[in-house]
Amino acid sequence: MSLASLLFALLFYVAAAVLVGGLAYRIVGYARTPAPLKIPTTPAPTTGGGVVLRLAREVLLFESLFKGSLWLWGLAWLFHAGLALVLLRHLRYFTEPVGSWLVFLSPFGVYAGFAMAAGLAGLWLRRLWLPPVRYISTPSDHLLLGLLLAIAGSGLALKFGVHTDVVAVKSFFRGLLTLAWEAAAGRPAAVAAPLPGRCADDRVPLQQAAARAGGVLLAVAQPGRRPARPPPPRALGRAPRS
Amino acid sequence: MAAEIKAPALRPLPLAPPLLPGAMAGSRPYVASDKMQQALGFPGELAPDWQPKALAKMGELLGRYRSLRVFLDACVHCGACADKCHYFLGTQDPLNMPVARQDLMRSVYRRHFTLPGKLFPRLVGARELTREVLDQWYTYYNQCSECRRCSVFCPYGIDTAEVTMAAKEIMDSVGLGQKYSNEIIAKVHRIGNNLGLPGPALADTLQGLEEDVKEETGADVRFPLDEAGAEVLLVTPSADFFAEPHVDSLIGYAKVFHAAGIRWTLSSKASEAGNFGLFIGNYEQLRAIALRVREAALELGVKRIVVGECGHAWRVAYSFWNTLVGIGGGGRDPFARQLQQQLDPRYRQPMHICELTWDLIQRGALTLDKDANDHRIVTYHDSCNVARASRMGDLPGGQFTLPRAIIGAVVNRYVEMAPGTTHEQTYCCGGGGGLLTDELLELRVKGALPRMEALRQVADQHGVNFMATICAICKAQFSKVLPYYGFKMGMVGGVHQLVSTAIRLHAQP
Numbered sequence: 074m075s076l077a078s079l080l081f082a083l084l085f086y087v088a089a090a091v092l093v094g095g096l097a098y099r100i101v102g103y104a105r106t107p108a109p110l111k112i113p114t115t116p117a118p119t120t121g122g123g124v125v126l127r128l129a130r131e132v133l134l135f136e137s138l139f140k141g142s143l144w145l146w147g148l149a150w151l152f153h154a155g156l157a158l159v160l161l162r163h164l165r166y167f168t169e170p171v172g173s174w175l176v177f178l179s180p181f182g183v184y185a186g187f188a189m190a191a192g193l194a195g196l197w198l199r200r201l202w203l204p205p206v207r208y209i210s211t212p213s214d215h216l217l218l219g220l221l222l223a224i225a226g227s228g229l230a231l232k233f234g235v236h237t238d239v240v241a242v243k244s245f246f247r248g249l250l251t252l253a254w255e256a257a258a259g260r261p262a263a264v265a266a267p268l269p270g271r272c273a274d275d276r277v278p279l280q281q282a283a284a285r286a287g288g289v290l291l292a293v294a295q296p297g298r299r300p301a302r303p304p305p306p307r308a309l310g311r312a313p314r315s
Numbered sequence: 316m317a318a319e320i321k322a323p324a325l326r327p328l329p330l331a332p333p334l335l336p337g338a339m340a341g342s343r344p345y346v347a348s349d350k351m352q353q354a355l356g357f358p359g360e361l362a363p364d365w366q367p368k369a370l371a372k373m374g375e376l377l378g379r380y381r382s383l384r385v386f387l388d389a390c391v392h393c394g395a396c397a398d399k400c401h402y403f404l405g406t407q408d409p410l411n412m413p414v415a416r417q418d419l420m421r422s423v424y425r426r427h428f429t430l431p432g433k434l435f436p437r438l439v440g441a442r443e444l445t446r447e448v449l450d451q452w453y454t455y456y457n458q459c460s461e462c463r464r465c466s467v468f469c470p471y472g473i474d475t476a477e478v479t480m481a482a483k484e485i486m487d488s489v490g491l492g493q494k495y496s497n498e499i500i501a502k503v504h505r506i507g508n509n510l511g512l513p514g515p516a517l518a519d520t521l522q523g524l525e526e527d528v529k530e531e532t533g534a535d536v537r538f539p540l541d542e543a544g545a546e547v548l549l550v551t552p553s554a555d556f557f558a559e560p561h562v563d564s565l566i567g568y569a570k571v572f573h574a575a576g577i578r579w580t581l582s583s584k585a586s587e588a589g590n591f592g593l594f595i596g597n598y599e600q601l602r603a604i605a606l607r608v609r610e611a612a613l614e615l616g617v618k619r620i621v622v623g624e625c626g627h628a629w630r631v632a633y634s635f636w637n638t639l640v641g642i643g644g645g646g647r648d649p650f651a652r653q654l655q656q657q658l659d660p661r662y663r664q665p666m667h668i669c670e671l672t673w674d675l676i677q678r679g680a681l682t683l684d685k686d687a688n689d690h691r692i693v694t695y696h697d698s699c700n701v702a703r704a705s706r707m708g709d710l711p712g713g714q715f716t717l718p719r720a721i722i723g724a725v726v727n728r729y730v731e732m733a734p735g736t737t738h739e740q741t742y743c744c745g746g747g748g749g750l751l752t753d754e755l756l757e758l759r760v761k762g763a764l765p766r767m768e769a770l771r772q773v774a775d776q777h778g779v780n781f782m783a784t785i786c787a788i789c790k791a792q793f794s795k796v797l798p799y800y801g802f803k804m805g806m807v808g809g810v811h812q813l814v815s816t817a818i819r820l821h822a823q824p
Contacts, residue, residue, distance in 0.1 A: 099388070106381040106384050108381040108382060109379070109380070110598075111638070112474060112704070114467065114472045115702065115703040115739040137467065137469060141399065141469070141470075142468075203394070204334050205334065205409065205412055206392070208415065209397070209409075209412065209414050209418065211440030212440070213438050213439045
């Protein structure tokens, strides 16, 4: 096994550990922090089912963003939906046998790569172009967009430019997953492609993914409001059981 | 200063204005004196070791409120909120964009509480908490009315109000308090209400109101104070007792109680619905102020607690009273349980005066003459805390439909303002959150811009001459700033002011 293969294998494990560990650390941290005052955001649902529904709309459709800015919503959704499809398509390189739904999805995953890149480019242009957004941007905001765009770009390059031996890539990653390491494909580009991804992976959980998780936790914890009718006084008269 | 303040020009199109960095850098409220600070248990002034203390407080708040933690972590600087704040639209100061306002604290959070901020401060926009940064906090966290409009558009639901409240709490804890809010909180504890109206003066005022209403209607409408054994305890903002146009709504409530034959009372101990503990983000003050209501309810033995027309008071009552002091279920201490035994479970606890009036209207218990309001063409301004932080009735969105339903029952001519400026997307009046003070008048005038634009439109197109609302701060703020935009100050009033005009008392048996 070459040194390069070893390095990439290690990177893979470190990145995966940071992604999962960082996310778990954040979620546990949020879950352990109390929320003594209920602060629902209008229009707050009044039932548990309503909370789940609203959460689903926010996570999948970005409902609030839609109300806020149509352009931003369009670009953000293009990028996120594209990324989701691309990620699903990449399951081809990790699963054996490849499911029929994945075979069906795969061609769409290719177009999704372009959608993802277009969305990202639009978001970045917007960040550079609009004075209010430029004003609030930190270098890390640009860095993150750059990394994500590099992932999309390198992935598309491997698909349409520097063709790679996907069979070898697959066996390499299968090996990583089953802890049976195998030499990487002959061309370094194949395993180098996900490199920016590794960097972004480490950055994403520390901010955005964790934020999403936190938002979910927060929202789930927020339906509490005044009961439509207070519980009967008798029930409250009893000593609290705990 | 006041003479120079000019209202900004109305925008032809509701677009985000160009940035004017530093435009409002000079707008700061008076700092609370050491006496005022100490009266609330805060340090009197900024001590040399304020920085570590402030950071310790910030750490404490991060461990105390999940919301603050998530909000400081979550933002991706997407800018969806940037042009949603009335203060940004009115002042064009980029630090009044909600995200930039949050970043004043987020940058400090990143520097002192996160690994990337400790390792690469410039990369992630992290800053030390210096004296300059603290001064920026004082300036710009006192330019947020905690109206939560930005939170409606944020894909993560980040609520700038929570960040503002945390900032105010941290500043209070190191001796940098805001005079207006802290003076008022001290008055609530000392005298019983925000305006410092002592019991005897209150009794005198109420007696005067009884005489006025007798003269106007011929009916013996009562304004009872501290009457033990009454059915309803009305907790209302103290401005209702004598400020214009607030008092007209108080008369409206009294007429409703009279017409429905409900025995009610005010309390000299809890002669204030407002709770400025919310504005300064201090849980202990929030609770202490709310506890007065519980004590008064227990002493007077009332069966129901009804809240008058006050925005943030209703937020505190609806969303917080239950876990805070046990009104509405949730309290675990003996007094909370005693109160639950005492309150009538057939009614919502607490109840908004609009819920009470609407129930009565639906049951046909009130005689209303809509034509009496025909000199008015009415529109309705949703007050931020009612619209975005509470609810009414049994259905989602009741906080929007109930007040409008009441207006529909007492008024013939009603016009809605433009979509995107009402309901959940309503614009703040520009005076909430503890900013209703004269030294901030320029900010208040400019912050009212988006609401004034919407009002100008319906005034020009439909002849609207009355804007109803259910918040004491909205009423006071609009009375002050309407003239800057060429409107009459009497154009704003309460929903129960309209009820008061329409209700017929002599028709009662």
